[in-house]
Amino acid sequence: MFIIGILSLLLIKAILVRNESFTSTTHLTQLLKTEIALAKSLETHLKQEYERLDQIEKFVNVIKDEIRQAQSNEEYYFGNPVNSYLFIKHLTADWYNIEELLPTNFSKNLGDKWIFPSFEDYTGSATGLLRLQDTYKLNTSQLANGEISNKFKSKRLSALECYDLGRVAYTSGDFYHTLMWMQEALDHLDKEQNKTSINKIDILDHLAYATSQQGNVEHALAVTEELLKISPNHIRANNNKIYYETIIKNRTLSKQQRKGDT
Amino acid sequence: MFIIGILSLLLIKAILVRNESFTSTTHLTQLLKTEIALAKSLETHLKQEYERLDQIEKFVNVIKDEIRQAQSNEEYYFGNPVNSYLFIKHLTADWYNIEELLPTNFSKNLGDKWIFPSFEDYTGSATGLLRLQDTYKLNTSQLANGEISNKFKSKRLSALECYDLGRVAYTSGDFYHTLMWMQEALDHLDKEQNKTSINKIDILDHLAYATSQQGNVEHALAVTEELLKISPNHIRANNNKIYYETIIKNRTLSKQQRKGDT
Numbered sequence: 001m002f003i004i005g006i007l008s009l010l011l012i013k014a015i016l017v018r019n020e021s022f023t024s025t026t027h028l029t030q031l032l033k034t035e036i037a038l039a040k041s042l043e044t045h046l047k048q049e050y051e052r053l054d055q056i057e058k059f060v061n062v063i064k065d066e067i068r069q070a071q072s073n074e075e076y077y078f079g080n081p082v083n084s085y086l087f088i089k090h091l092t093a094d095w096y097n098i099e100e101l102l103p104t105n106f107s108k109n110l111g112d113k114w115i116f117p118s119f120e121d122y123t124g125s126a127t128g129l130l131r132l133q134d135t136y137k138l139n140t141s142q143l144a145n146g147e148i149s150n151k152f153k154s155k156r157l158s159a160l161e162c163y164d165l166g167r168v169a170y171t172s173g174d175f176y177h178t179l180m181w182m183q184e185a186l187d188h189l190d191k192e193q194n195k196t197s198i199n200k201i202d203i204l205d206h207l208a209y210a211t212s213q214q215g216n217v218e219h220a221l222a223v224t225e226e227l228l229k230i231s232p233n234h235i236r237a238n239n240n241k242i243y244y245e246t247i248i249k250n251r252t253l254s255k256q257q258r259k260g261d262t
Numbered sequence: 263m264f265i266i267g268i269l270s271l272l273l274i275k276a277i278l279v280r281n282e283s284f285t286s287t288t289h290l291t292q293l294l295k296t297e298i299a300l301a302k303s304l305e306t307h308l309k310q311e312y313e314r315l316d317q318i319e320k321f322v323n324v325i326k327d328e329i330r331q332a333q334s335n336e337e338y339y340f341g342n343p344v345n346s347y348l349f350i351k352h353l354t355a356d357w358y359n360i361e362e363l364l365p366t367n368f369s370k371n372l373g374d375k376w377i378f379p380s381f382e383d384y385t386g387s388a389t390g391l392l393r394l395q396d397t398y399k400l401n402t403s404q405l406a407n408g409e410i411s412n413k414f415k416s417k418r419l420s421a422l423e424c425y426d427l428g429r430v431a432y433t434s435g436d437f438y439h440t441l442m443w444m445q446e447a448l449d450h451l452d453k454e455q456n457k458t459s460i461n462k463i464d465i466l467d468h469l470a471y472a473t474s475q476q477g478n479v480e481h482a483l484a485v486t487e488e489l490l491k492i493s494p495n496h497i498r499a500n501n502n503k504i505y506y507e508t509i510i511k512n513r514t515l516s517k518q519q520r521k522g523d524t
Contacts, residue, residue, distance in 0.1 A: 029340070031378075041371070060304045067297055067301060110303055
Protein backbone atom coordinates (compact mmCIF):
# COMPACT_ATOMS: atom_id res chain seq x y z
CA MET A 1 0.00 0.00 0.00
CA PHE A 2 2.88 2.30 0.80
CA ILE A 3 4.39 1.73 -2.64
CA ILE A 4 1.04 2.36 -4.33
CA GLY A 5 0.66 5.56 -2.33
CA ILE A 6 4.05 6.80 -3.44
CA LEU A 7 3.36 5.91 -7.06
CA SER A 8 0.03 7.74 -7.00
CA LEU A 9 1.80 10.78 -5.67
CA LEU A 10 4.44 10.44 -8.37
CA LEU A 11 1.75 10.31 -11.01
CA ILE A 12 0.04 13.41 -9.77
CA LYS A 13 3.42 15.13 -10.04
CA ALA A 14 3.85 13.51 -13.41
CA ILE A 15 0.62 15.06 -14.64
CA LEU A 16 1.90 18.44 -13.54
CA VAL A 17 5.19 17.91 -15.36
CA ARG A 18 3.34 16.79 -18.46
CA ASN A 19 0.99 19.74 -18.31
CA GLU A 20 3.89 22.14 -18.15
CA SER A 21 5.83 20.39 -20.87
CA PHE A 22 3.46 20.11 -23.78
CA THR A 23 -0.24 20.21 -23.27
CA SER A 24 -2.97 20.67 -20.67
CA THR A 25 -5.83 18.30 -19.84
CA THR A 26 -8.23 20.99 -21.08
CA HIS A 27 -6.38 20.95 -24.37
CA LEU A 28 -6.60 17.13 -24.49
CA THR A 29 -10.34 17.26 -23.78
CA GLN A 30 -10.67 19.68 -26.70
CA LEU A 31 -8.64 17.33 -28.90
CA LEU A 32 -10.91 14.44 -27.87
CA LYS A 33 -13.73 16.24 -29.70
CA THR A 34 -11.52 16.29 -32.80
CA GLU A 35 -10.94 12.56 -32.44
CA ILE A 36 -14.69 11.89 -32.10
CA ALA A 37 -15.41 13.93 -35.27
CA LEU A 38 -12.57 12.16 -37.07
CA ALA A 39 -13.83 8.69 -36.10
CA LYS A 40 -17.32 9.61 -37.34
CA SER A 41 -16.05 10.94 -40.70
CA LEU A 42 -13.83 7.91 -41.19
CA GLU A 43 -16.69 5.53 -40.43
CA THR A 44 -18.87 7.29 -43.01
CA HIS A 45 -16.04 7.05 -45.53
CA LEU A 46 -15.57 3.33 -44.79
CA LYS A 47 -19.30 2.64 -45.16
CA GLN A 48 -19.46 4.45 -48.53
CA GLU A 49 -16.28 2.79 -49.73
CA TYR A 50 -17.38 -0.72 -48.76
CA GLU A 51 -20.67 -0.14 -50.61
CA ARG A 52 -18.76 1.07 -53.65
CA LEU A 53 -16.42 -1.94 -53.60
CA ASP A 54 -19.38 -4.26 -53.09
CA GLN A 55 -20.96 -3.00 -56.32
CA ILE A 56 -17.66 -3.41 -58.19
CA GLU A 57 -17.19 -6.89 -56.74
CA LYS A 58 -20.67 -7.98 -57.85
CA PHE A 59 -19.87 -6.78 -61.38
CA VAL A 60 -16.51 -8.60 -61.33
CA ASN A 61 -18.23 -11.82 -60.24
CA VAL A 62 -20.75 -11.51 -63.08
CA ILE A 63 -18.10 -10.99 -65.75
CA LYS A 64 -15.78 -13.66 -64.31
CA ASP A 65 -18.63 -16.16 -64.46
CA GLU A 66 -19.34 -15.04 -68.02
CA ILE A 67 -15.66 -15.40 -69.01
CA ARG A 68 -15.54 -18.92 -67.53
CA GLN A 69 -18.64 -19.99 -69.44
CA ALA A 70 -17.67 -18.30 -72.70
CA GLN A 71 -14.14 -19.72 -72.65
CA SER A 72 -15.40 -23.29 -72.35
CA ASN A 73 -16.97 -22.96 -75.83
CA GLU A 74 -16.97 -19.53 -77.41
CA GLU A 75 -18.90 -20.44 -80.57
CA TYR A 76 -21.63 -22.16 -78.61
CA TYR A 77 -21.80 -19.49 -75.92
CA PHE A 78 -22.00 -16.49 -78.22
CA GLY A 79 -24.29 -18.46 -80.55
CA ASN A 80 -26.99 -17.85 -77.98
CA PRO A 81 -28.38 -14.36 -78.68
CA VAL A 82 -29.33 -13.83 -75.03
CA ASN A 83 -25.74 -14.54 -73.95
CA SER A 84 -24.25 -12.22 -76.54
CA TYR A 85 -26.76 -9.48 -75.68
CA LEU A 86 -25.84 -9.72 -71.97
CA PHE A 87 -22.14 -9.83 -72.84
CA ILE A 88 -22.34 -6.59 -74.83
CA LYS A 89 -24.48 -5.07 -72.07
CA HIS A 90 -21.82 -5.85 -69.44
CA LEU A 91 -19.13 -4.11 -71.49
CA THR A 92 -21.29 -1.04 -72.21
CA ALA A 93 -24.28 0.03 -70.05
CA ASP A 94 -23.18 -1.90 -66.94
CA TRP A 95 -19.51 -1.00 -67.33
CA TYR A 96 -20.38 2.71 -67.65
CA ASN A 97 -22.08 2.50 -64.22
CA ILE A 98 -19.07 0.75 -62.71
CA GLU A 99 -16.61 3.17 -64.34
CA GLU A 100 -18.24 5.99 -62.36
CA LEU A 101 -17.28 4.20 -59.13
CA LEU A 102 -13.61 4.04 -60.09
CA PRO A 103 -10.79 6.61 -59.94
CA THR A 104 -10.64 8.73 -63.10
CA ASN A 105 -7.25 7.29 -64.06
CA PHE A 106 -8.54 3.69 -63.96
CA SER A 107 -9.71 3.52 -67.59
CA LYS A 108 -6.60 5.39 -68.75
CA ASN A 109 -4.40 2.85 -66.97
CA LEU A 110 -6.17 0.02 -68.80
CA GLY A 111 -4.42 1.27 -71.94
CA ASP A 112 -5.62 1.75 -75.51
CA LYS A 113 -5.12 -1.80 -76.70
CA TRP A 114 -8.49 -3.08 -75.43
CA ILE A 115 -11.45 -2.62 -77.76
CA PHE A 116 -14.76 -1.89 -76.04
CA PRO A 117 -18.12 -2.16 -77.80
CA SER A 118 -20.00 1.09 -78.36
CA PHE A 119 -23.35 2.05 -76.88
CA GLU A 120 -24.80 1.54 -80.37
CA ASP A 121 -23.56 -2.05 -80.19
CA TYR A 122 -25.58 -2.39 -77.00
CA THR A 123 -28.84 -0.96 -78.35
CA GLY A 124 -28.17 -2.86 -81.58
CA SER A 125 -27.84 -6.18 -79.76
CA ALA A 126 -31.02 -5.48 -77.76
CA THR A 127 -32.97 -4.53 -80.87
CA GLY A 128 -31.58 -7.61 -82.63
CA LEU A 129 -32.83 -9.79 -79.80
CA LEU A 130 -36.30 -8.24 -79.93
CA ARG A 131 -36.42 -8.69 -83.73
CA LEU A 132 -35.45 -12.36 -83.32
CA GLN A 133 -38.23 -12.74 -80.81
CA ASP A 134 -40.76 -11.53 -83.39
CA THR A 135 -39.32 -13.39 -86.35
CA TYR A 136 -39.28 -16.73 -84.57
CA LYS A 137 -42.25 -15.98 -82.33
CA LEU A 138 -40.21 -16.69 -79.21
CA ASN A 139 -42.18 -16.50 -76.01
CA THR A 140 -40.93 -13.65 -73.76
CA SER A 141 -41.15 -15.74 -70.60
CA GLN A 142 -39.21 -18.62 -72.11
CA LEU A 143 -36.59 -16.21 -73.49
CA ALA A 144 -36.31 -14.50 -70.10
CA ASN A 145 -35.98 -17.85 -68.37
CA GLY A 146 -33.19 -18.94 -70.69
CA GLU A 147 -35.32 -21.63 -72.29
CA ILE A 148 -34.98 -20.83 -75.97
CA SER A 149 -34.54 -24.50 -76.70
CA ASN A 150 -33.23 -27.62 -75.01
CA LYS A 151 -29.99 -27.22 -76.89
CA PHE A 152 -29.43 -23.49 -76.41
CA LYS A 153 -29.82 -22.72 -72.75
CA SER A 154 -28.89 -19.39 -71.28
CA LYS A 155 -29.12 -17.92 -67.79
CA ARG A 156 -32.41 -16.79 -66.33
CA LEU A 157 -32.61 -13.01 -66.71
CA SER A 158 -32.97 -10.94 -63.56
CA ALA A 159 -35.80 -8.43 -63.12
CA LEU A 160 -33.27 -5.68 -63.79
CA GLU A 161 -32.08 -7.34 -67.00
CA CYS A 162 -35.68 -7.65 -68.25
CA TYR A 163 -36.27 -4.02 -67.28
CA ASP A 164 -33.12 -2.88 -69.13
CA LEU A 165 -34.23 -4.72 -72.26
CA GLY A 166 -37.65 -3.06 -71.92
CA ARG A 167 -35.88 0.30 -71.50
CA VAL A 168 -34.10 -0.09 -74.83
CA ALA A 169 -37.46 -0.80 -76.49
CA TYR A 170 -38.98 2.18 -74.64
CA THR A 171 -36.31 4.68 -75.69
CA SER A 172 -36.70 3.60 -79.32
CA GLY A 173 -40.49 4.11 -79.08
CA ASP A 174 -41.21 0.39 -79.38
CA PHE A 175 -44.03 0.13 -76.82
CA TYR A 176 -45.07 -3.31 -77.93
CA HIS A 177 -41.82 -4.84 -76.65
CA THR A 178 -41.65 -2.40 -73.72
CA LEU A 179 -44.95 -3.82 -72.51
CA MET A 180 -43.82 -7.44 -72.81
CA TRP A 181 -40.48 -6.95 -71.08
CA MET A 182 -41.77 -4.71 -68.31
CA GLN A 183 -44.43 -7.32 -67.56
CA GLU A 184 -41.65 -9.92 -67.49
CA ALA A 185 -39.54 -7.69 -65.20
CA LEU A 186 -42.52 -7.49 -62.85
CA ASP A 187 -42.98 -11.27 -62.80
CA HIS A 188 -39.27 -11.82 -62.12
CA LEU A 189 -39.21 -9.16 -59.41
CA ASP A 190 -42.01 -10.91 -57.51
CA LYS A 191 -40.01 -14.14 -57.50
CA GLU A 192 -36.63 -12.58 -56.65
CA GLN A 193 -35.15 -12.83 -53.18
CA ASN A 194 -32.99 -9.72 -53.50
CA LYS A 195 -35.36 -7.04 -54.79
CA THR A 196 -33.07 -4.07 -54.28
CA SER A 197 -31.65 -4.06 -57.81
CA ILE A 198 -34.67 -2.41 -59.40
CA ASN A 199 -37.58 -0.38 -58.07
CA LYS A 200 -41.08 -1.79 -58.70
CA ILE A 201 -42.36 1.78 -59.22
CA ASP A 202 -40.02 2.28 -62.20
CA ILE A 203 -41.28 -0.91 -63.82
CA LEU A 204 -44.95 -0.05 -63.24
CA ASP A 205 -44.38 3.50 -64.53
CA HIS A 206 -42.99 2.19 -67.83
CA LEU A 207 -45.58 -0.57 -68.00
CA ALA A 208 -48.49 1.84 -67.58
CA TYR A 209 -47.19 4.22 -70.24
CA ALA A 210 -46.44 1.45 -72.74
CA THR A 211 -49.86 -0.11 -72.13
CA SER A 212 -51.63 3.18 -72.75
CA GLN A 213 -49.56 3.74 -75.91
CA GLN A 214 -50.72 0.32 -77.09
CA GLY A 215 -54.29 1.55 -76.67
CA ASN A 216 -55.30 -0.45 -73.58
CA VAL A 217 -56.32 2.49 -71.39
CA GLU A 218 -58.25 0.31 -68.87
CA HIS A 219 -55.16 -1.79 -68.17
CA ALA A 220 -52.95 1.34 -68.05
CA LEU A 221 -55.32 2.70 -65.38
CA ALA A 222 -55.13 -0.57 -63.39
CA VAL A 223 -51.30 -0.53 -63.50
CA THR A 224 -51.28 3.15 -62.48
CA GLU A 225 -53.53 2.37 -59.53
CA GLU A 226 -51.16 -0.43 -58.51
CA LEU A 227 -48.28 2.08 -58.66
CA LEU A 228 -50.21 4.58 -56.52
CA LYS A 229 -50.79 1.91 -53.87
CA ILE A 230 -47.00 1.80 -53.38
CA SER A 231 -46.31 5.49 -53.97
CA PRO A 232 -49.52 7.52 -53.35
CA ASN A 233 -47.83 10.88 -54.03
CA HIS A 234 -46.28 9.94 -57.39
CA ILE A 235 -47.10 13.12 -59.36
CA ARG A 236 -47.06 11.75 -62.90
CA ALA A 237 -49.07 8.67 -61.86
CA ASN A 238 -51.72 10.86 -60.21
CA ASN A 239 -51.99 13.04 -63.33
CA ASN A 240 -52.11 9.97 -65.56
CA LYS A 241 -54.84 8.42 -63.41
CA ILE A 242 -57.07 11.48 -64.03
CA TYR A 243 -56.14 11.44 -67.72
CA TYR A 244 -56.97 7.73 -68.16
CA GLU A 245 -60.20 8.05 -66.18
CA THR A 246 -61.25 10.99 -68.37
CA ILE A 247 -60.57 8.99 -71.55
CA ILE A 248 -62.58 6.02 -70.24
CA LYS A 249 -65.41 8.29 -69.08
CA ASN A 250 -65.58 10.14 -72.41
CA ARG A 251 -65.48 6.84 -74.26
CA THR A 252 -68.35 5.47 -72.19
CA LEU A 253 -70.32 8.68 -72.71
CA SER A 254 -69.83 8.67 -76.47
CA LYS A 255 -70.85 5.00 -76.53
CA GLN A 256 -73.98 5.80 -74.61
CA GLN A 257 -74.56 8.75 -76.92
CA ARG A 258 -74.17 6.52 -79.95
CA LYS A 259 -76.59 4.05 -78.37
CA GLY A 260 -78.98 6.90 -77.68
CA ASP A 261 -78.66 8.09 -81.30
CA THR A 262 -79.63 4.72 -82.71
CA MET B 263 -37.31 -33.95 -80.99
CA PHE B 264 -38.96 -32.34 -84.00
CA ILE B 265 -39.53 -29.11 -82.08
CA ILE B 266 -35.95 -29.09 -80.78
CA GLY B 267 -34.71 -29.62 -84.33
CA ILE B 268 -36.70 -26.66 -85.57
CA LEU B 269 -35.55 -24.48 -82.69
CA SER B 270 -31.91 -25.37 -83.34
CA LEU B 271 -32.39 -24.41 -86.97
CA LEU B 272 -34.04 -21.20 -85.89
CA LEU B 273 -31.12 -20.43 -83.64
CA ILE B 274 -28.57 -21.01 -86.36
CA LYS B 275 -30.59 -18.55 -88.43
CA ALA B 276 -30.80 -16.32 -85.38
CA ILE B 277 -27.02 -16.25 -85.11
CA LEU B 278 -26.82 -15.18 -88.74
CA VAL B 279 -29.36 -12.43 -88.18
CA ARG B 280 -27.48 -11.30 -85.10
CA ASN B 281 -24.18 -11.31 -86.94
CA GLU B 282 -25.58 -9.17 -89.69
CA SER B 283 -27.29 -6.83 -87.32
CA PHE B 284 -24.59 -5.70 -84.93
CA THR B 285 -21.52 -7.78 -84.35
CA SER B 286 -19.73 -10.95 -85.48
CA THR B 287 -18.59 -13.86 -83.29
CA THR B 288 -14.98 -12.91 -84.17
CA HIS B 289 -15.69 -9.45 -82.80
CA LEU B 290 -17.20 -10.96 -79.62
CA THR B 291 -14.14 -13.20 -79.18
CA GLN B 292 -12.00 -10.06 -79.43
CA LEU B 293 -14.20 -8.33 -76.87
CA LEU B 294 -13.86 -11.31 -74.55
CA LYS B 295 -10.15 -10.46 -74.28
CA THR B 296 -11.19 -6.96 -73.20
CA GLU B 297 -13.47 -8.44 -70.56
CA ILE B 298 -10.67 -10.70 -69.25
CA ALA B 299 -8.29 -7.71 -68.97
CA LEU B 300 -11.02 -5.65 -67.31
CA ALA B 301 -11.78 -8.37 -64.73
CA LYS B 302 -8.07 -8.64 -63.90
CA SER B 303 -7.64 -4.87 -63.46
CA LEU B 304 -10.76 -4.63 -61.34
CA GLU B 305 -9.63 -7.50 -59.12
CA THR B 306 -6.29 -5.74 -58.56
CA HIS B 307 -8.14 -2.53 -57.72
CA LEU B 308 -10.42 -4.37 -55.27
CA LYS B 309 -7.45 -6.05 -53.56
CA GLN B 310 -5.63 -2.72 -53.13
CA GLU B 311 -8.75 -0.96 -51.97
CA TYR B 312 -9.68 -3.62 -49.41
CA GLU B 313 -6.13 -3.42 -48.01
CA ARG B 314 -6.41 0.37 -47.82
CA LEU B 315 -9.79 0.22 -46.06
CA ASP B 316 -8.46 -2.45 -43.71
CA GLN B 317 -5.72 -0.08 -42.54
CA ILE B 318 -8.21 2.75 -42.06
CA GLU B 319 -10.59 0.43 -40.19
CA LYS B 320 -7.84 -0.69 -37.81
CA PHE B 321 -7.07 2.96 -37.05
CA VAL B 322 -10.78 3.73 -36.51
CA ASN B 323 -11.07 0.81 -34.09
CA VAL B 324 -8.06 2.07 -32.13
CA ILE B 325 -9.39 5.61 -31.79
CA LYS B 326 -12.96 4.45 -31.09
CA ASP B 327 -11.66 2.31 -28.24
CA GLU B 328 -9.63 5.28 -27.00
CA ILE B 329 -12.66 7.59 -27.16
CA ARG B 330 -14.77 5.07 -25.22
CA GLN B 331 -12.14 4.77 -22.47
CA ALA B 332 -11.35 8.50 -22.30
CA GLN B 333 -15.03 9.50 -22.15
CA SER B 334 -15.66 7.28 -19.13
CA ASN B 335 -13.30 9.49 -17.07
CA GLU B 336 -11.32 12.12 -18.93
CA GLU B 337 -9.27 13.41 -15.99
CA TYR B 338 -8.23 9.92 -14.97
CA TYR B 339 -7.57 8.72 -18.49
CA PHE B 340 -5.43 11.65 -19.59
CA GLY B 341 -3.79 11.69 -16.15
CA ASN B 342 -1.88 8.64 -17.30
CA PRO B 343 1.10 9.96 -19.33
CA VAL B 344 1.21 6.81 -21.48
CA ASN B 345 -2.44 7.31 -22.46
CA SER B 346 -1.96 10.97 -23.29
CA TYR B 347 1.21 10.22 -25.27
CA LEU B 348 -0.64 7.59 -27.35
CA PHE B 349 -3.62 9.91 -27.76
CA ILE B 350 -1.44 12.69 -29.20
CA LYS B 351 0.37 10.11 -31.36
CA HIS B 352 -2.92 8.90 -32.89
CA LEU B 353 -3.89 12.44 -33.87
CA THR B 354 -0.45 13.25 -35.35
CA ALA B 355 2.03 10.60 -36.57
CA ASP B 356 -0.59 7.84 -37.02
CA TRP B 357 -3.21 10.17 -38.52
CA TYR B 358 -0.66 11.50 -41.05
CA ASN B 359 -0.19 7.91 -42.30
CA ILE B 360 -3.95 7.36 -42.54
CA GLU B 361 -4.51 10.72 -44.24
CA GLU B 362 -2.34 9.52 -47.13
CA LEU B 363 -4.80 6.66 -47.71
CA LEU B 364 -7.75 9.03 -48.04
CA PRO B 365 -9.01 11.20 -50.90
CA THR B 366 -7.35 14.64 -50.92
CA ASN B 367 -10.65 16.36 -50.16
CA PHE B 368 -11.23 14.30 -47.00
CA SER B 369 -9.40 16.60 -44.59
CA LYS B 370 -10.88 19.68 -46.27
CA ASN B 371 -14.37 18.24 -45.80
CA LEU B 372 -13.70 17.80 -42.08
CA GLY B 373 -13.82 21.58 -41.84
CA ASP B 374 -11.67 24.07 -39.96
CA LYS B 375 -13.44 23.85 -36.62
CA TRP B 376 -11.46 20.83 -35.38
CA ILE B 377 -8.14 21.52 -33.70
CA PHE B 378 -5.44 18.94 -34.34
CA PRO B 379 -2.24 18.73 -32.24
CA SER B 380 0.99 19.64 -34.04
CA PHE B 381 3.91 17.31 -34.71
CA GLU B 382 5.79 19.23 -32.01
CA ASP B 383 3.05 18.21 -29.56
CA TYR B 384 3.80 14.62 -30.51
CA THR B 385 7.57 14.79 -30.04
CA GLY B 386 6.94 16.92 -26.94
CA SER B 387 4.67 14.32 -25.36
CA ALA B 388 7.18 11.54 -26.16
CA THR B 389 10.07 13.53 -24.68
CA GLY B 390 7.93 14.33 -21.66
CA LEU B 391 7.25 10.64 -21.13
CA LEU B 392 10.96 9.79 -21.35
CA ARG B 393 11.81 12.57 -18.89
CA LEU B 394 9.19 11.23 -16.47
CA GLN B 395 10.73 7.82 -16.81
CA ASP B 396 14.09 9.20 -15.68
CA THR B 397 12.78 11.48 -12.95
CA TYR B 398 10.77 8.76 -11.26
CA LYS B 399 13.06 5.91 -12.32
CA LEU B 400 10.20 4.09 -14.01
CA ASN B 401 11.15 0.70 -15.38
CA THR B 402 10.83 0.60 -19.21
CA SER B 403 9.25 -2.86 -19.23
CA GLN B 404 6.67 -1.92 -16.64
CA LEU B 405 5.90 1.33 -18.48
CA ALA B 406 5.60 -0.55 -21.77
CA ASN B 407 3.33 -3.12 -20.15
CA GLY B 408 1.05 -0.43 -18.77
CA GLU B 409 2.01 -1.20 -15.18
CA ILE B 410 3.02 2.21 -13.85
CA SER B 411 1.07 1.51 -10.68
CA ASN B 412 -1.91 -0.48 -9.52
CA LYS B 413 -4.01 2.63 -9.66
CA PHE B 414 -2.83 4.02 -12.99
CA LYS B 415 -3.05 1.23 -15.53
CA SER B 416 -2.68 1.81 -19.24
CA LYS B 417 -2.70 -0.48 -22.24
CA ARG B 418 0.27 -2.69 -23.04
CA LEU B 419 2.27 -0.98 -25.80
CA SER B 420 2.73 -2.85 -29.07
CA ALA B 421 6.19 -3.48 -30.54
CA LEU B 422 5.48 -0.71 -33.04
CA GLU B 423 4.50 1.72 -30.29
CA CYS B 424 7.75 0.98 -28.38
CA TYR B 425 9.68 1.38 -31.65
CA ASP B 426 7.99 4.72 -32.39
CA LEU B 427 8.88 5.99 -28.92
CA GLY B 428 12.47 4.84 -29.51
CA ARG B 429 12.42 6.63 -32.87
CA VAL B 430 11.55 9.95 -31.22
CA ALA B 431 14.51 9.47 -28.85
CA TYR B 432 16.71 8.48 -31.80
CA THR B 433 15.86 11.52 -33.93
CA SER B 434 16.61 13.83 -30.99
CA GLY B 435 20.01 12.12 -30.51
CA ASP B 436 18.96 10.53 -27.20
CA PHE B 437 20.61 7.12 -27.67
CA TYR B 438 20.17 6.15 -24.01
CA HIS B 439 16.38 5.99 -24.39
CA THR B 440 16.63 4.72 -27.98
CA LEU B 441 18.45 1.68 -26.64
CA MET B 442 15.93 0.99 -23.89
CA TRP B 443 12.87 1.35 -26.11
CA MET B 444 14.30 -0.55 -29.06
CA GLN B 445 15.15 -3.41 -26.69
CA GLU B 446 11.58 -3.24 -25.40
CA ALA B 447 10.25 -3.22 -28.99
CA LEU B 448 12.27 -6.37 -29.66
CA ASP B 449 10.91 -8.13 -26.57
CA HIS B 450 7.33 -7.21 -27.47
CA LEU B 451 7.83 -8.28 -31.10
CA ASP B 452 8.91 -11.75 -30.03
CA LYS B 453 5.73 -12.16 -28.00
CA GLU B 454 3.37 -10.67 -30.58
CA GLN B 455 1.11 -12.86 -32.69
CA ASN B 456 0.80 -10.40 -35.56
CA LYS B 457 4.38 -9.35 -36.33
CA THR B 458 3.66 -7.56 -39.60
CA SER B 459 3.34 -4.11 -38.05
CA ILE B 460 7.08 -3.54 -37.68
CA ASN B 461 10.15 -5.11 -39.23
CA LYS B 462 12.63 -6.76 -36.83
CA ILE B 463 15.50 -5.51 -39.03
CA ASP B 464 14.52 -1.88 -38.42
CA ILE B 465 14.50 -2.41 -34.66
CA LEU B 466 17.89 -4.20 -34.68
CA ASP B 467 19.35 -1.52 -36.94
CA HIS B 468 18.40 1.24 -34.47
CA LEU B 469 19.37 -0.90 -31.48
CA ALA B 470 22.86 -1.61 -32.84
CA TYR B 471 23.52 2.04 -33.63
CA ALA B 472 22.25 3.30 -30.25
CA THR B 473 24.26 0.61 -28.44
CA SER B 474 27.45 1.62 -30.23
CA GLN B 475 26.74 5.29 -29.50
CA GLN B 476 26.44 4.34 -25.82
CA GLY B 477 29.94 2.85 -26.10
CA ASN B 478 29.07 -0.86 -25.94
CA VAL B 479 30.75 -1.91 -29.19
CA GLU B 480 30.74 -5.65 -28.35
CA HIS B 481 26.97 -5.64 -27.89
CA ALA B 482 26.53 -3.49 -31.00
CA LEU B 483 28.48 -6.15 -32.92
CA ALA B 484 26.31 -8.94 -31.48
CA VAL B 485 23.10 -7.10 -32.48
CA THR B 486 24.53 -6.41 -35.95
CA GLU B 487 25.33 -10.11 -36.36
CA GLU B 488 21.76 -10.97 -35.33
CA LEU B 489 20.52 -8.52 -37.99
CA LEU B 490 22.79 -10.10 -40.63
CA LYS B 491 21.37 -13.54 -39.85
CA ILE B 492 17.97 -12.25 -41.02
CA SER B 493 19.25 -10.00 -43.81
CA PRO B 494 22.75 -11.13 -44.90
CA ASN B 495 23.03 -8.48 -47.65
CA HIS B 496 22.13 -5.48 -45.46
CA ILE B 497 24.79 -3.03 -46.69
CA ARG B 498 25.04 -0.73 -43.65
CA ALA B 499 25.06 -3.68 -41.25
CA ASN B 500 27.90 -5.35 -43.20
CA ASN B 501 29.92 -2.11 -43.14
CA ASN B 502 29.20 -1.61 -39.43
CA LYS B 503 30.25 -5.19 -38.67
CA ILE B 504 33.69 -4.49 -40.17
CA TYR B 505 33.82 -1.15 -38.34
CA TYR B 506 32.93 -2.67 -34.93
CA GLU B 507 35.33 -5.58 -35.44
CA THR B 508 38.14 -3.13 -36.26
CA ILE B 509 37.43 -1.09 -33.12
CA ILE B 510 37.44 -4.24 -30.94
CA LYS B 511 40.58 -5.54 -32.65
CA ASN B 512 42.45 -2.22 -32.21
CA ARG B 513 41.30 -2.01 -28.60
CA THR B 514 42.59 -5.54 -27.89
CA LEU B 515 45.86 -4.71 -29.64
CA SER B 516 46.40 -1.51 -27.66
CA LYS B 517 45.56 -3.39 -24.43
CA GLN B 518 48.13 -6.03 -25.31
CA GLN B 519 50.56 -3.24 -26.20
CA ARG B 520 49.97 -1.58 -22.83
CA LYS B 521 50.50 -4.92 -21.12
CA GLY B 522 53.74 -5.36 -23.09
CA ASP B 523 54.87 -1.86 -22.12
CA THR B 524 54.51 -2.54 -18.40
